[in-house]
Amino acid sequence: MISSNEYFDAKVKSLxxxxxxxxxxxxxxxxxxxxxxxxxxxxxxxxxxxxxALLPGTTEWVSYKSGTFFxxxxxxxxxxxxxxxxxxxxxxx
Numbered sequence: 001m002i003s004s005n006e007y008f009d010a011k012v013k014s015l016x017x018x019x020x021x022x023x024x025x026x027x028x029x030x031x032x033x034x035x036x037x038x039x040x041x042x043x044x045x046x047x048x049x050x051x052x053a054l055l056p057g058t059t060e061w062v063s064y065k066s067g068t069f070f071x072x073x074x075x076x077x078x079x080x081x082x083x084x085x086x087x088x089x090x091x092x093x
Contacts, residue, residue, distance in 0.1 A: 008034055014090075022093040029082040037077045040092040045069040049086030054079040 003016040005025065012034060014027025023040075029051075044051070050065045056076040064070055072078050 008032070022091060024092070025090045027088060027090075029080070029086050029088065031082050031084050033079065033081045035077055035079045038072050038074055038092075040074050042072045042074075042090055042092045043069055044072065045089040045091070047087040047089055050083040051086055051088070052081040052083065 001017075005014045005016060005027070006012070011030040011032055012027060014025040016023065016025045018024075026047075044053075044064075046064045046066055046068055048066050050063060052061045052063050053070055054061050055070060055072060055078050061081070062070070
């Protein structure tokens, strides 16, 4: 089953699904700054564009461009700045 999600006044939209490797969402963020909470370990893959992330326990923003990823532990939160429209694949278990 595919689920549809919208966040931050529809500036972040994604489709959720389950595959053999676990749960995933694939989506697009409009340019802006967002804060997300996690309930499971997440791997955020940048498909197209750029996300600048402030990850838990860090004080420096780090750029992640197309073809790169970052990981976030469960039960934390992280901030991202989307540079223009950015497509992502978030995998979690």
